[in-house]
Amino acid sequence: MWKPDRNSKKTLYEQIADYLEQRISYGEFPPGSLLPPERKLAEQFDVNRSTVISAFAELRSMGIIESRIGSGTRVSTSKWGATPKHTPNWSRFAEGGSFLPNLPFLRRIREALTHNPTLIDFASGELSADLAPTNEIAVLMGKNAYTSYLGYVNPQGATPLREALVDYLNNYRGIRTTESSILITSGSQQSLFLITQCLLSPGDAVAIEDPSYCYSLPMFQSAGLRLFRLPVDKHGVQPEDIRTLYKKHRIKMVFLNPNYQNPTGALLSEERRKRLLDIISELGLPVVEDDPYSLTSYDGIPPLSLKSMDTTGSVLYIGSFSKIAASGLRIGWMVAPRSIVERLADARQQMDFGLSIIPQQVAGQFLQSDYFGPHLERLRIQLQFKRDLLIESLEKELSGLIEYVVPAGGIHFWCKLIPSIPDGILLEESIKKGIVMVPGSVYGSDSGYVRFTFARAKSEEIALGISRFAEALRGLIE
Amino acid sequence: MWKPDRNSKKTLYEQIADYLEQRISYGEFPPGSLLPPERKLAEQFDVNRSTVISAFAELRSMGIIESRIGSGTRVSTSKWGATPKHTPNWSRFAEGGSFLPNLPFLRRIREALTHNPTLIDFASGELSADLAPTNEIAVLMGKNAYTSYLGYVNPQGATPLREALVDYLNNYRGIRTTESSILITSGSQQSLFLITQCLLSPGDAVAIEDPSYCYSLPMFQSAGLRLFRLPVDKHGVQPEDIRTLYKKHRIKMVFLNPNYQNPTGALLSEERRKRLLDIISELGLPVVEDDPYSLTSYDGIPPLSLKSMDTTGSVLYIGSFSKIAASGLRIGWMVAPRSIVERLADARQQMDFGLSIIPQQVAGQFLQSDYFGPHLERLRIQLQFKRDLLIESLEKELSGLIEYVVPAGGIHFWCKLIPSIPDGILLEESIKKGIVMVPGSVYGSDSGYVRFTFARAKSEEIALGISRFAEALRGLIE
Structure with a gap:
C-alpha cells in the first residue's frame, strides 16, 4: 500500500495530490465516482486529516475533483468526461446483481485488518503462521x-x-x-x-x-x-x-x-x-x-x-x-x-x-x-495451549462479566457477555483499542455474544488482546 | 479409472460385480439410484457388454440391484434401505438448482475425452504440454x-x-x-x-x-x-x-x-x-x-x-x-x-x-x-506452425468442401462445411473415428460450422486428426 515519502523534497500533500491524480487518470476512480472520505485516506496514508484536506484543495483547484457538502468528493465529470461522452454508472452496477454483499460487520472487520495489520486478530478463522506446516510444505515443494x-x-x-x-x-x-x-x-x-x-x-x-x-x-x-x-x-x-x-x-x-x-x-x-x-x-x-x-x-x-x-x-x-x-x-x-x-x-x-x-x-x-501425523499432534497441543491462555486472560480480566462453555476442540470460543452492550459499539471500541473479534449477531444469535477465535493470534498476543478487549468493554459499562 | 485385472484368477464379471458392490456399499450409488447403462460400463471397463450383463445378473441374484425393462438398473432399496429408512432422492437434487448444467455437446465431448485419452483433441481450448512453460515453472518452483x-x-x-x-x-x-x-x-x-x-x-x-x-x-x-x-x-x-x-x-x-x-x-x-x-x-x-x-x-x-x-x-x-x-x-x-x-x-x-x-x-x-519473453516468442512460432499444418491437412483432405478465413493469431480455426450434416451426427461420427472438435451450434451459429482448436493436439497428430475427420465427414455425405 502506497504511503507518501517523508524524506521527499515534495510536501506530503503534494505527493498525495499527485498520487490521487495518477490513480484517477488510470481509471481507478472514474469520472463521477466518489473518492474515499478524508478520514479514511488519512488513515491509509498515515498522515493528518488536514494533509488530505490540502491535497483535495489542490486537486479541486485543478478541476480534477469536485466536493459538495454532505455528498463527499467526486471525480469531476467535466474535466475527465468530455461531453457528450459518459462513463458507465459503475456504482449502480456495483450495487446490482443477484449475489449479495457480505455482512457489514464482516466487511468492517476485514477493512480494519487491512488498514491496520497491528490489530490483534481474534476474528479470522485460520491458523497463525507458527501453527501452519509452512516448513514441511516448503520442503515437499522443493523436493517435488x-x-x-x-x-x-x-x-x-x-x-x-x-x-x-x-x-x-x-x-x-x-x-x-x-x-x-x-x-x-x-x-x-x-x-x-x-x-x-x-x-x-x-x-x-x-x-x-x-x-x-x-x-x-x-x-x-x-x-x-x-x-x-x-x-x-x-x-x-x-x-x-x-x-x-x-x-x-x-x-x-x-x-x-x-x-x-x-x-x-x-x-x-x-x-x-x-x-x-x-x-x-x-x-x-x-x-x-x-x-x-x-x-x-x-x-x-x-x-x-x-x-x-x-x-x-x-x-x-x-x-x-x-x-x-x-x-x-x-x-x-x-x-x-x-x-x-x-x-x-x-x-x-x-x-x-x-x-x-x-x-x-x-x-x-x-x-x-x-509430516502429517506429527503436524496434527503439534497442532492439537498448541491449540489447547492457546485456548487455556485465552481462558486464563478472560478470567483475569473479566471474571463475573462473562459466561462460557469450554470447548474440547476447534479454534472458536463463544462467550456470553453479562453487561448489555450493542454489538456495533463494542466492535468499534475494540478496534479502537487494537483488537478485533466477531460480534455474535453475525451468527444470528441475540446481541451480547462474542466469538473469540484463538488460532490466528500469536500465543504472546492473547493476554494483551484480551486486556484490550476488557478495556473496551469496561469503558462502555462505566 | 479402475479396470478389471486380466491376469487375476477371478473372472472379469466377478471382479466387476465385486467392484460395483463395493461402490454401492460406499454410498457412491445410493439405494434407489440408477446405475450407468451396461454399454457405458462396458466402455469404461474395456470389456464386452456381455461381461457387464453377467456382473449385473450376479448382483441381481444377491438382491443388491434390481432391473426393470425400460427403466434401467437400480440399486435395491429393500436390501440397502431397511424400511422405514429412506435415502434422499439425490437424482432430483442433482436436477434442481438455479445454476444450469453445461451444454449437452460439451458434456459429450468431455465424457469422450475422459473415457478415451487416445482421441485427437481439436476441442479443448488449451495448449499442448510442449507449448506450456513447464520446465521454466518447475525451475522457478524449485528455486523458490x-x-x-x-x-x-x-x-x-x-x-x-x-x-x-x-x-x-x-x-x-x-x-x-x-x-x-x-x-x-x-x-x-x-x-x-x-x-x-x-x-x-x-x-x-x-x-x-x-x-x-x-x-x-x-x-x-x-x-x-x-x-x-x-x-x-x-x-x-x-x-x-x-x-x-x-x-x-x-x-x-x-x-x-x-x-x-x-x-x-x-x-x-x-x-x-x-x-x-x-x-x-x-x-x-x-x-x-x-x-x-x-x-x-x-x-x-x-x-x-x-x-x-x-x-x-x-x-x-x-x-x-x-x-x-x-x-x-x-x-x-x-x-x-x-x-x-x-x-x-x-x-x-x-x-x-x-x-x-x-x-x-x-x-x-x-x-x-x-523466461517470459522468449516463451511467448516460441509459443507464437509454434502456434503459427500448427495453424499451417491444420490448413495444409484440410486442403489436402477436404478441398472444395470447406470455407474459412485464416486467423492471424489465437488458437481457434473456424470452418464452414459446404455439405449439410447435422451437428450431433457429425460429432458422434468424429468420435468414432478418433477425433473431437466442437460443432458450431455450441457457439450459437447455424449448423454447418466446426471449431478446430489447434493448440492442444501435438503437431504430429494434426494431419492424422484431420484425415480421421475427413473420413467421418465423407462417410456421412456418401
Missing part, C-alpha cells in the same frame, strides 16, 4: 517441483489428491469411499456455495444451527433459500427439532457443523448423532456435514463423523485443509453420491474451471508424507 | 519453494502478483493501472462468472458476439440474462449494431473478445475499435473486453487493447494465463474501477475464499522472469 503437464485438471480435482483422500478419510474419519465420489473444492466455502447454487432452488427451506456460521454467509440468501433454525446447546442440536421443522416448513436439507461447532464450539453428542441419523433417514432428508475441526480434538481422539455412521447415503460430507493445515492452500473436499459429485463438478467448470493443479499436488503429498 | 505464511490472501489476490501485472499490462497491453484496480481470478471464466452474478440482474439484456463462446456458457442463462447478438465478420463486430441493440432492448453491457475471437479467430479492426469506443461512451455503456489471445499474434505485434484506448473508464478488462502459459495454473485477472473490484472481491470471498497463494507466487515470478 511440479513437472507434469500444466493443463486443465479432471473436473472433480486431481486424481492423486483424491486417491490420497480415500486413505485419509478411511484412516482419520472412518469414511469408506472411492476417488470418484470425491470432489476437490476451494475450501469448505466452495462446497457450500455449490450446494446452495446447484442442489437447492429459490424458495426452498433449509435448516441451519442457531447460532451458525451459515448465518454469516449471504450466499444462502443469494440463493433465495429460507433459513430455519435448530437451537444448539452444549451437546449440539436436538434431533427432534429437525422433524418439527420438516413438518412445519418442508425443509429440504439440513446443514450441520457437528464437531466443535462454529461459533459455539459444541460437540454433537454420540447419542444425538444416532437419533439424528434415524430421523433424517426416516424423512429421506439429506444432511450436509461440515467437518473442518474434528482433527483438532484436544484429547487426540477425533469424534466420529456422521458420514461414517450413515447407512442410507444421506450425508454430504465436507472437509478442508484450512483449519488443520493452511487456509492459503485453498484445498477442501466433498464426499457425495456420484450423481451429485458430477453435477457439482460440471457447474464448477463453468464458474472457475477448477482449481490450480499445483496446490493439489502439494496437498496430496503432504497428506501422504510422514 | 513457498516459504511465507500460508494464510488467507488479500481478497483481490496476492499483492506481488498484482504488482507484477501492473508492469505486464503496461509493457504488453498498453494499459496503465495500479495494483488496487486488479482482481486476480481463477482464469477468465471466473471474471465472467463474477460479472454475470454480481453486476447484472435477472432480466437484464446484454450484447454478445455471434458466434460467441459466451453462448457456450450456461452461466449467462443461469444469471437470468437476455442475450442479444452482434454478428461478427472477418473484422469483428459492427459498432453501429451496439447502438441498435441499445435502442431496441436497453442492453446493459457488451461482451467482446476482440483479438482472435473465439470461435471465429476474427480481429476487430482498429477503425472499428475507435467507433465502438465512441458509441459506448456516448451511451454510457460498459464493455467487457476478454483478451486471452492477443499475445499469440503470429507477426509478433499484439493488437491494441480496447482498454488502452478507453478514455472514459468504460472497459472492464479481462486477461489470463490459460492460453499463453498454462491453463492448469488457473490464473486470470481483471482491471476495473475500484468500486467494481471491491464488489467482486467481496462476492468471491463468499464463493471460494479466493485463490491458493502458491500458483499466484509462481505466476508472478514467471511474469517477471527472463
Whole structure:
C-alpha cells in the first residue's frame, strides 16, 4: 500500500495530490465516482486529516475533483468526461446483481485488518503462521517441483489428491469411499456455495444451527433459500427439532457443523448423532456435514463423523485443509453420491474451471508424507495451549462479566457477555483499542455474544488482546 | 479409472460385480439410484457388454440391484434401505438448482475425452504440454519453494502478483493501472462468472458476439440474462449494431473478445475499435473486453487493447494465463474501477475464499522472469506452425468442401462445411473415428460450422486428426 515519502523534497500533500491524480487518470476512480472520505485516506496514508484536506484543495483547484457538502468528493465529470461522452454508472452496477454483499460487520472487520495489520486478530478463522506446516510444505515443494503437464485438471480435482483422500478419510474419519465420489473444492466455502447454487432452488427451506456460521454467509440468501433454525446447546442440536421443522416448513436439507461447532464450539453428542441419523433417514432428508475441526480434538481422539455412521447415503460430507493445515492452500473436499459429485463438478467448470493443479499436488503429498501425523499432534497441543491462555486472560480480566462453555476442540470460543452492550459499539471500541473479534449477531444469535477465535493470534498476543478487549468493554459499562 | 485385472484368477464379471458392490456399499450409488447403462460400463471397463450383463445378473441374484425393462438398473432399496429408512432422492437434487448444467455437446465431448485419452483433441481450448512453460515453472518452483505464511490472501489476490501485472499490462497491453484496480481470478471464466452474478440482474439484456463462446456458457442463462447478438465478420463486430441493440432492448453491457475471437479467430479492426469506443461512451455503456489471445499474434505485434484506448473508464478488462502459459495454473485477472473490484472481491470471498497463494507466487515470478519473453516468442512460432499444418491437412483432405478465413493469431480455426450434416451426427461420427472438435451450434451459429482448436493436439497428430475427420465427414455425405 502506497504511503507518501517523508524524506521527499515534495510536501506530503503534494505527493498525495499527485498520487490521487495518477490513480484517477488510470481509471481507478472514474469520472463521477466518489473518492474515499478524508478520514479514511488519512488513515491509509498515515498522515493528518488536514494533509488530505490540502491535497483535495489542490486537486479541486485543478478541476480534477469536485466536493459538495454532505455528498463527499467526486471525480469531476467535466474535466475527465468530455461531453457528450459518459462513463458507465459503475456504482449502480456495483450495487446490482443477484449475489449479495457480505455482512457489514464482516466487511468492517476485514477493512480494519487491512488498514491496520497491528490489530490483534481474534476474528479470522485460520491458523497463525507458527501453527501452519509452512516448513514441511516448503520442503515437499522443493523436493517435488511440479513437472507434469500444466493443463486443465479432471473436473472433480486431481486424481492423486483424491486417491490420497480415500486413505485419509478411511484412516482419520472412518469414511469408506472411492476417488470418484470425491470432489476437490476451494475450501469448505466452495462446497457450500455449490450446494446452495446447484442442489437447492429459490424458495426452498433449509435448516441451519442457531447460532451458525451459515448465518454469516449471504450466499444462502443469494440463493433465495429460507433459513430455519435448530437451537444448539452444549451437546449440539436436538434431533427432534429437525422433524418439527420438516413438518412445519418442508425443509429440504439440513446443514450441520457437528464437531466443535462454529461459533459455539459444541460437540454433537454420540447419542444425538444416532437419533439424528434415524430421523433424517426416516424423512429421506439429506444432511450436509461440515467437518473442518474434528482433527483438532484436544484429547487426540477425533469424534466420529456422521458420514461414517450413515447407512442410507444421506450425508454430504465436507472437509478442508484450512483449519488443520493452511487456509492459503485453498484445498477442501466433498464426499457425495456420484450423481451429485458430477453435477457439482460440471457447474464448477463453468464458474472457475477448477482449481490450480499445483496446490493439489502439494496437498496430496503432504497428506501422504510422514509430516502429517506429527503436524496434527503439534497442532492439537498448541491449540489447547492457546485456548487455556485465552481462558486464563478472560478470567483475569473479566471474571463475573462473562459466561462460557469450554470447548474440547476447534479454534472458536463463544462467550456470553453479562453487561448489555450493542454489538456495533463494542466492535468499534475494540478496534479502537487494537483488537478485533466477531460480534455474535453475525451468527444470528441475540446481541451480547462474542466469538473469540484463538488460532490466528500469536500465543504472546492473547493476554494483551484480551486486556484490550476488557478495556473496551469496561469503558462502555462505566 | 479402475479396470478389471486380466491376469487375476477371478473372472472379469466377478471382479466387476465385486467392484460395483463395493461402490454401492460406499454410498457412491445410493439405494434407489440408477446405475450407468451396461454399454457405458462396458466402455469404461474395456470389456464386452456381455461381461457387464453377467456382473449385473450376479448382483441381481444377491438382491443388491434390481432391473426393470425400460427403466434401467437400480440399486435395491429393500436390501440397502431397511424400511422405514429412506435415502434422499439425490437424482432430483442433482436436477434442481438455479445454476444450469453445461451444454449437452460439451458434456459429450468431455465424457469422450475422459473415457478415451487416445482421441485427437481439436476441442479443448488449451495448449499442448510442449507449448506450456513447464520446465521454466518447475525451475522457478524449485528455486523458490513457498516459504511465507500460508494464510488467507488479500481478497483481490496476492499483492506481488498484482504488482507484477501492473508492469505486464503496461509493457504488453498498453494499459496503465495500479495494483488496487486488479482482481486476480481463477482464469477468465471466473471474471465472467463474477460479472454475470454480481453486476447484472435477472432480466437484464446484454450484447454478445455471434458466434460467441459466451453462448457456450450456461452461466449467462443461469444469471437470468437476455442475450442479444452482434454478428461478427472477418473484422469483428459492427459498432453501429451496439447502438441498435441499445435502442431496441436497453442492453446493459457488451461482451467482446476482440483479438482472435473465439470461435471465429476474427480481429476487430482498429477503425472499428475507435467507433465502438465512441458509441459506448456516448451511451454510457460498459464493455467487457476478454483478451486471452492477443499475445499469440503470429507477426509478433499484439493488437491494441480496447482498454488502452478507453478514455472514459468504460472497459472492464479481462486477461489470463490459460492460453499463453498454462491453463492448469488457473490464473486470470481483471482491471476495473475500484468500486467494481471491491464488489467482486467481496462476492468471491463468499464463493471460494479466493485463490491458493502458491500458483499466484509462481505466476508472478514467471511474469517477471527472463523466461517470459522468449516463451511467448516460441509459443507464437509454434502456434503459427500448427495453424499451417491444420490448413495444409484440410486442403489436402477436404478441398472444395470447406470455407474459412485464416486467423492471424489465437488458437481457434473456424470452418464452414459446404455439405449439410447435422451437428450431433457429425460429432458422434468424429468420435468414432478418433477425433473431437466442437460443432458450431455450441457457439450459437447455424449448423454447418466446426471449431478446430489447434493448440492442444501435438503437431504430429494434426494431419492424422484431420484425415480421421475427413473420413467421418465423407462417410456421412456418401
